[in-house]
Amino acid sequence: MELRKDPITRSWVTAGYDEPVTAAPDVCPLCLSDENGAQPLLALPPSGPAQVRVISHPRPLYRIEGKTERVATGVYDRMTPVGAHEIIIESGDHSQSFAHMSDEQIERVLDACAIRMADLKRDTRFKYVSAFRNEGMAAGQEWPHPYSQVVATVFVPRRILYELRAAREWYADHERCVFCDILRQEEKSGKRVVDSQGDYVVFCPYASRLPYETWIMGRAHNHQYEAARSGANRGNLAGVLGRTLRRLEQVCQAYHLVIHTAPNSLQKKSSLREYWKTIAADYHWHIEILPIVPGRTKSYSLKETYFNDLLPEIAAEQLRQLNTQLPVPSNPRS
Numbered sequence: 001m002e003l004r005k006d007p008i009t010r011s012w013v014t015a016g017y018d019e020p021v022t023a024a025p026d027v028c029p030l031c032l033s034d035e036n037g038a039q040p041l042l043a044l045p046p047s048g049p050a051q052v053r054v055i056s057h058p059r060p061l062y063r064i065e066g067k068t069e070r071v072a073t074g075v076y077d078r079m080t081p082v083g084a085h086e087i088i089i090e091s092g093d094h095s096q097s098f099a100h101m102s103d104e105q106i107e108r109v110l111d112a113c114a115i116r117m118a119d120l121k122r123d124t125r126f127k128y129v130s131a132f133r134n135e136g137m138a139a140g141q142e143w144p145h146p147y148s149q150v151v152a153t154v155f156v157p158r159r160i161l162y163e164l165r166a167a168r169e170w171y172a173d174h175e176r177c178v179f180c181d182i183l184r185q186e187e188k189s190g191k192r193v194v195d196s197q198g199d200y201v202v203f204c205p206y207a208s209r210l211p212y213e214t215w216i217m218g219r220a221h222n223h224q225y226e227a228a229r230s231g232a233n234r235g236n237l238a239g240v241l242g243r244t245l246r247r248l249e250q251v252c253q254a255y256h257l258v259i260h261t262a263p264n265s266l267q268k269k270s271s272l273r274e275y276w277k278t279i280a281a282d283y284h285w286h287i288e289i290l291p292i293v294p295g296r297t298k299s300y301s302l303k304e305t306y307f308n309d310l311l312p313e314i315a316a317e318q319l320r321q322l323n324t325q326l327p328v329p330s331n332p333r334s
């Protein structure tokens, strides 16, 4: 496997696959990893029986060993896919649904994301660490067991680069964080706000790319998800996230969820160094949830332009009215 850079868009593509893809094993590898007693990278809570465990991905996209230098061939650049690829096993219960876990359990998963992101950022080879969750086969979920993933890369993903550049420009012009400005305006109008708890607000973004696209953002400015501000309460984030996912499962069976946080600022020699000057003030971490809605996937297959046939104001209105009780008493899917 190698990383290839598109010289025009500057995005990196992981190309090829080293290992032959064998048939799916009969035993769930995430259940198995619990039974074989292997030492996890992290177990929460720290004492007593583990409720959340982090392991290396059995077939990682990126590997921790190796050097990161680029090789240029004419206009093309490539690199070895050095990085890290980890699995957060969200429960010991194979058939548990993430949306239906208790707030405490969701908070443990959110804590595990933060701890692993902070730890991987100590490796100065890594420019970016992402945490994400793919729910449903249509979103690329590999095993039915509830899990999320943490990936550390030697490049900053393209979408993050767009956000970083835009946030930095907005800050240069206004001396304010664009995300704080967006959230203030959304709360003032209320049209696209779905829910809130403590400092966390859920809303459908103004230019939603997909039906029911949903973002979660904190009112208190912070560029790093993994470094919670004093007074930040991840329990409130867990509460609002659980309710949001219980709303979304009534309108879609699959989604991508991603935590967008600042890149690795320990990267001193990075080409991104110019960003570090204002990044603590100009960038703001947030969660994006991108649902895959059956019959409305047209927009998703055309990633260059988005055609969203559902106005976010209407999506927010619908989502506000959906049941968020634990457990949801009548699930239209069943």
Ligand SMILES: [Zn+2]
Pocket: 028, 029, 030, 031, 032, 093, 094, 144, 145
């Ligand atoms: Zn399992």
Ligand SMILES: [Zn+2]
Pocket: 177, 178, 179, 180, 181, 220, 221, 222, 283, 284
């Ligand atoms: Zn902000």
Ligand SMILES: [Zn+2]
Pocket: 163, 260, 286, 288
């Ligand atoms: Zn984002």
